[in-house]
Amino acid sequence: MENNEILTKSMIYDLFKEMTKENITLLYQGDFSQNLMKAILGLTEKKMDNIEVSTNVKKKVFNVLVECVQNISKHSDESKEPPASKFTSILMLGSVNDQFIISTGNLIENKKVESFKSKILMINSLTSEGLKNLYKKIIVGHSLDEKGGIGLGLVHIARKTGEKFEYRFDKIDEQYSYFTLKVNISKIK
Amino acid sequence: MEPLFLEGKEDTPKIILNSQSNQYLISGRSLPEDATSFYSPVLKWLDEFSTQTVADPNVKFEVRLEYFNTASSKLLLDIFSKLEGLSENGKKVTVQWYYSEDDEDMLEAGEEYSELVDLKFEMKTY
Numbered sequence: 001m002e003n004n005e006i007l008t009k010s011m012i013y014d015l016f017k018e019m020t021k022e023n024i025t026l027l028y029q030g031d032f033s034q035n036l037m038k039a040i041l042g043l044t045e046k047k048m049d050n051i052e053v054s055t056n057v058k059k060k061v062f063n064v065l066v067e068c069v070q071n072i073s074k075h076s077d078e079s080k081e082p083p084a085s086k087f088t089s090i091l092m093l094g095s096v097n098d099q100f101i102i103s104t105g106n107l108i109e110n111k112k113v114e115s116f117k118s119k120i121l122m123i124n125s126l127t128s129e130g131l132k133n134l135y136k137k138i139i140v141g142h143s144l145d146e147k148g149g150i151g152l153g154l155v156h157i158a159r160k161t162g163e164k165f166e167y168r169f170d171k172i173d174e175q176y177s178y179f180t181l182k183v184n185i186s187k188i189k
Numbered sequence: 190m191e192p193l194f195l196e197g198k199e200d201t202p203k204i205i206l207n208s209q210s211n212q213y214l215i216s217g218r219s220l221p222e223d224a225t226s227f228y229s230p231v232l233k234w235l236d237e238f239s240t241q242t243v244a245d246p247n248v249k250f251e252v253r254l255e256y257f258n259t260a261s262s263k264l265l266l267d268i269f270s271k272l273e274g275l276s277e278n279g280k281k282v283t284v285q286w287y288y289s290e291d292d293e294d295m296l297e298a299g300e301e302y303s304e305l306v307d308l309k310f311e312m313k314t315y
Contacts, residue, residue: 034222038199041220055291059256063294066220066258073222132301139266140305148223152259160294 026093032073040065044093053187060160060185061100065093067153068104068183074147076106077176084176100185108179113169116179123154124164131159161185190241193234201227202254206234211245215268216253224260228268235271239278246280248272253287253315254295262298269306276308283309290314 006015019027025047028040041062048058072089079085089106108116126134135155142151158165166182190208197203202217221227250272257265272282286299296312303310 034200037220037222042199055289056293059292059294063256066256070220070222070258070260136301136305139263142263144225144260144263148225148260152262156259156262 022094023096024092024094026091028092029090030088032069032076032089032091034073037066037069037073040069040091057100057185057187061093061102063160064102064157064183064185065091067157068102068181070149071153072104072106074149077109077112079107079176084172087172087176087178095187098187100187102183102185103180105178105180107172107176108169110171110175110177113177113179117167117169120154120165120167123158126158128159128162131155135159157183190237193230195230202257204231206231206238208238208241208243211243211248213248213250214253215251218255219257219261219265221258221261224258224264228261228264232264232267232271235268235275239271239275243280248275248280248282249285250282251285251287252299256295266302266305269302269308273306273308283311285311285313287313287315 005011026040026044028036030036044062044065048061068091072091076089079087084107087105087107090104092101092103094101094103123131123134135152138152138155145151154165161183163184163186168180169177170180171177192207192209193204194207195201195204197217200218200220202215202219205212205214207213219227252265269284272284276282284299284302286302288295288299299310299312
């Protein structure tokens with residue numbers, strides 16, 4: 001039997017308490033489209049109005065959210081076969097102490113994991129000057145691909161936040177893994 | 190030449206390109222999913238504009254963006270490259286890059302574009 005007590009026993013109050021305790025502002029699971037991005041931005045804007053942080057920090061949060069949502073909509077893989085088909089994409093915005101935390105999760109094909117991991121490690125290894133040079137190199141030398149991406153999203157996020165990515169890949173089956181990315185944004189900058 | 194007007198939306202900027210009134214403006218937010226399609230009429234317009242002679246050669250290109258995604262950042266560079274071409278044809282182009290006083294990232298973005306293209310940039314706060 002499935003253990004979904006929150007639904008069957010009207011325990012949404014407990015879910016609310018849990019989310020409040022964890023300081024989760026926004027949690028979305030499902031299909032990632034441009035309309036969803038607009039909705040998320042609208043919601044986040046309203047919620048951020050009540051939080052005492054600078055405009056600069058608010059804009060950083062929007063910037064990172066936009067890149068995260070568009071990264072997922074352009075690059076996440078989909079599976080039609082269980083178990084991987086059950087793993088939809090997820091986005092979470094919360095805050096801990098003096099940081100906002102944005103986490104995303106999505107499916108990725110196992111064969112792409114290694115090259116993607118090296119890309120994250122490479123970005124994590126760069127100084128702000130190195131990131132700036134990489135950004136310029138990509139924006140000048142690359143064109144948008146057929147999905148309308150240019151491979152700048154993660155570099156841009158790393159530059160805007162000045163933080164290192166935390167990530168993990170959990171293998172689901174022979175073909176797919178679940179990719180989790182965590183981005184911190186300081187409230188003070 | 191026909192002006193180009195695009196109404197601003199929640200994820201795409203307002204655009205005015207009008208050689209009669211000598212007004213050139215991009216303002217608002219630029220977060221389209223498909224930036225190439227969105228900016229294609231702008232690039233086309235600038236191509237045609239480069240072949241036109243104008244009464245006043247001074248072209249002030251105003252950028253008043255609140256924020257833009259990375260796909261748009263590439264297309265902005267394409268626009269600036271076209272503007273660079275205009276200078277070669279005798280037009281005097283100045284990019285007026287507006288940023289809000291507390292938005293260091295937007296100032297930095299403008300400064301970086303000015304390092305990437307051979308155009309005069311004026312940084313202005315609003």
